[in-house]
Amino acid sequence: MRHLKDSIQQHAFNEDHLLKSIKAQASLDGLSSQWAKQPKENTMKKKYLGWILGMMVIAVGIWTLNPKVEAPIITQTLAIVTVDINPSFALSVDESHLVVSIVAQNEDALTIDTSSILGLPVGQAINDLVQLTSDAGFIDLLDLEDDFVVVTQVMEDGTSVEMMDQIHLNLEQHLQTDTALQSVQVIQLKASQVEFFEAQEKDVPVGLYVLNGNVAQADGSYLSAKEFFSKAGNLEALQSQAAVHTQSETLLRTRIEMALTELEAQGMLTTELRTRLEVANLSELQALQTELMTTYQAQLNSNQSENAQGTPSENKPIETPSPSENKPEDSGSPQRSSGGSTETTTPQANQSEQAGQGNKN
Amino acid sequence: MPYTLDDFETIYHATYPRLSRYAFSKTRVYSDAEDLLQDVYYAFYQHLQKTDETLKNPQAYLFTMMDHALAHYYEKLDHSASTLKEDSPIFETIPDELDMELSVLQKLSLDEIWTLIESLKEPDRSLLIGRFRFDYRYTELSELFNLPETTVKSKVYAAIEWIKQHIK
Numbered sequence: 001m002r003h004l005k006d007s008i009q010q011h012a013f014n015e016d017h018l019l020k021s022i023k024a025q026a027s028l029d030g031l032s033s034q035w036a037k038q039p040k041e042n043t044m045k046k047k048y049l050g051w052i053l054g055m056m057v058i059a060v061g062i063w064t065l066n067p068k069v070e071a072p073i074i075t076q077t078l079a080i081v082t083v084d085i086n087p088s089f090a091l092s093v094d095e096s097h098l099v100v101s102i103v104a105q106n107e108d109a110l111t112i113d114t115s116s117i118l119g120l121p122v123g124q125a126i127n128d129l130v131q132l133t134s135d136a137g138f139i140d141l142l143d144l145e146d147d148f149v150v151v152t153q154v155m156e157d158g159t160s161v162e163m164m165d166q167i168h169l170n171l172e173q174h175l176q177t178d179t180a181l182q183s184v185q186v187i188q189l190k191a192s193q194v195e196f197f198e199a200q201e202k203d204v205p206v207g208l209y210v211l212n213g214n215v216a217q218a219d220g221s222y223l224s225a226k227e228f229f230s231k232a233g234n235l236e237a238l239q240s241q242a243a244v245h246t247q248s249e250t251l252l253r254t255r256i257e258m259a260l261t262e263l264e265a266q267g268m269l270t271t272e273l274r275t276r277l278e279v280a281n282l283s284e285l286q287a288l289q290t291e292l293m294t295t296y297q298a299q300l301n302s303n304q305s306e307n308a309q310g311t312p313s314e315n316k317p318i319e320t321p322s323p324s325e326n327k328p329e330d331s332g333s334p335q336r337s338s339g340g341s342t343e344t345t346t347p348q349a350n351q352s353e354q355a356g357q358g359n360k361n
Numbered sequence: 362m363p364y365t366l367d368d369f370e371t372i373y374h375a376t377y378p379r380l381s382r383y384a385f386s387k388t389r390v391y392s393d394a395e396d397l398l399q400d401v402y403y404a405f406y407q408h409l410q411k412t413d414e415t416l417k418n419p420q421a422y423l424f425t426m427m428d429h430a431l432a433h434y435y436e437k438l439d440h441s442a443s444t445l446k447e448d449s450p451i452f453e454t455i456p457d458e459l460d461m462e463l464s465v466l467q468k469l470s471l472d473e474i475w476t477l478i479e480s481l482k483e484p485d486r487s488l489l490i491g492r493f494r495f496d497y498r499y500t501e502l503s504e505l506f507n508l509p510e511t512t513v514k515s516k517v518y519a520a521i522e523w524i525k526q527h528i529k
Binding site: 003004005006007008010011012013019021022026031032034197 | 366370373374377378379381385391394395398399402403406407410471472474475478489490493494521524
């Protein structure tokens with residue numbers, strides 16, 4: 001079999017043979033003589049050619065998945081940052097931390113117009129991407145359900161470490177000030193060039209590929225970032241290898257207030273919940289958020305059951321789950337949560353709202 | 362122009378292993394991938410002759426060219442044909458590692474073996490090339506060609522058997 005392998009190695013994709021073919025074709029087309037007319041360039045260029053190839057290699061795969069993307073301004077690209085929400089994107093960043101190219105990494109991302117991102121600082125660009133993704137309906141920044149954004153910096157060799165640190169700082173600044181980023185959980189990872197290219201080859205967003213051992217499933221498919229982090233304990237388990245930024249306390253409070261307002265609009269009593277909301281710290285807010293989401297799920301199940309039986313839902317009390325019963329993974333699509341505390345009641349099922357819950361990934 | 366033929370060859374050799382593997386993984390058809398490679402490198406050759414600017418990232422440029430070539434390739438391709446179906450019985454007992462010492466193959470020159478390989482039908486030929494040219498594992502070929510791993514193994518095994526039979 002060695003003979004067979006040798007034969008294939010010698011003939012298939014033979015590097016020297018193809019080069020000869022190209023030269024022969026160039027000769028036939030009268031191109032080869034043009035090289036000879038040119039004076040020899042300064043050898044400094046050749047000296048640095050290999051270095052440049054190596055340094056820029058991570059930018060290579062960026063444009064591989066989107067044939068719609070025009071040739072990027074590759075001369076300015078110095079780093080790659082990928083963003084996995086559910087739509088996944090890869091950003092090329094120049095020495096000023098500005099995005100010079102953006103490429104969709106999956107089909108969902110192709111549906112989003114990202115032209116406005118070009119030229120923005122990378123942190124702002126990521127914030128705007130989150131907002132665009134929300135506008136497109138892939139996530140809802142205002143509902144009770146947490147959304148997760150995995151930002152992965154692809155590490156280059158040599159001189160770019162400082163560049164990577166600067167990009168990290170730029171992102172940190174925007175995490176403190178930008179609304180969309182403050183509304184989501186941001187997980188920052190680093191990936192090697194090898195991981196980046198392997199992910200490209202397997203058509204897997206690099207952030208998820210880095211989490212391979214955690215998100216890969218038995219059938220070879222991958223959990224989305226949201227699916228993975230929505231499961232209790234997974235986010236905490238990654239604290240040692242990733243920087244995790246939770247959403248802003250202020251924005252979380254706003255989201256809960258909006259949910260409560262919606263509950264009130266449905267005739268529910270929210271007095272106790274509002275009282276708890278007023279005095280809650282961040283961890284208590286998160287507990288309240290989970291409680292409302294779980295309650296919503298209970299109500300949804302109840303409504304579905306009633307609808308199946310053809311009976312109207314009339315003022316049935318909704319039990320508030322105890323903290324031990326709060327299971328974030330039991331999420332339906334709790335946008336605009338409708339639940340409450342022990343004394344909260346639901347006057348009637350809101351089918352129209354349920355119908356509007358379906359577009360979250 | 363800032364480039365010489367030597368520069369082209371340097372870039373060519375520096376990028377060829379990765380670009381060829383990439384073209385193969387995206388087309389999954391050996392002959393198509395080779396054609397695309399030749400087209401892309403030839404266009405790059407022409408570009409280097411015309412350009413007045415120095416590319417800071419020639420490899421990225423080449424991959425971008427390859428992506429454009431692949432886009433045209435996909436446009437022409439009947440995508441229904443690219444979804445491979447299982448069209449042969451699965452040999453459940455295919456060994457994980459095929460017998461690597463098939464003495465009958467030693468009787469032929471490398472060129473003669475290649476002639477037989479070239480006459481294989483797709484995807485058998487490309488599976489064989491993926492396995493022995495790029496050292497893809499069966500699991501990787503399974504993902505790449507969207508075929509069960511056992512089918513990949515059976516096809517590779519059957520292709521080798523077919524070659525052996527034609528030698529006899």
